[in-house]
Amino acid sequence: MSSQGPCSCCQNETDQQKMERIGQIIEDYRHKEGNLIQILHMAQGIYGYLPMELMEFISDRLGKPLSEVHGVATFYSFFSTKPRGENTIRVCLGTACYVRGGRKIVERLQDILGIEVGETTQDQKFTLEVMRCIGACGLAPAITINDRVYKQVNPEKLQTIIEKYY
Ligand code: FES
Structure with missing residues (x-):
């Protein structure tokens, strides 16, 4: 994609x-x-x-x-004083997502991308952020990449999801 x-x-x-x-x-x-x-x-x-x-x-x-x-x-959080990536990944850290492994997802993404939350990869492809509940709690944990919501995200599948954006 x-x-x-x-x-x-x-x-x-x-x-x-x-x-x-x-x-x-x-x-x-x-x-x-x-x-x-x-x-x-x-x-x-x-x-x-x-x-x-x-x-x-x-x-x-x-x-x-x-x-x-x-x-x-x-x-205002919608302004950014640092360069942003072409794609923004946001990991939900609302209660349901947090309990069902949201933090593991953040850690896995940090490993894959080699950046911390709030940073952008050197190739300017991805910015990694966290967000609050987006109402997909029944299918937690959830992440979004740009406008697309991914539900019940398995940390092991993150690499495959990310690759679609290259
Ligand atoms: S807590 Fe993550 S979608 Fe609601």
Whole structure:
């Protein structure tokens, strides 16, 4: 189930070009209320995440203190200040999943991917996170990879599941 990936124009777009596009958005949203969160959302959509130089750029262009931009970007969990993987794996650690082996799944995934929770693999393929209950408790333990839910996950099958994303 490999994704098709970006089109060639997006793939070849330089960071500078992405910044320019974000700069245009800042101009468009400059006078709108609550604009910082909207701008950060769009900047993350374009850039993939919110590195410090991008936050500095937004702060500068918008005329808001860097501490405010940084504060908002780090407060909300949907913003990421580190690069994210092409695929996000989330392991449920709600009660039912935890009791039925959720932690073993986390450990196995850490072994397979060679990263800790909250990190991204070097090849930028996977980001590993944990999440709370998603309502699949009857078929715990559950994980999600992007939008897909995997139920009754056997830690031994994780390698096979992961391979589908390469
Ligand atoms: S506890 Fe994991 S889906 Fe509910």
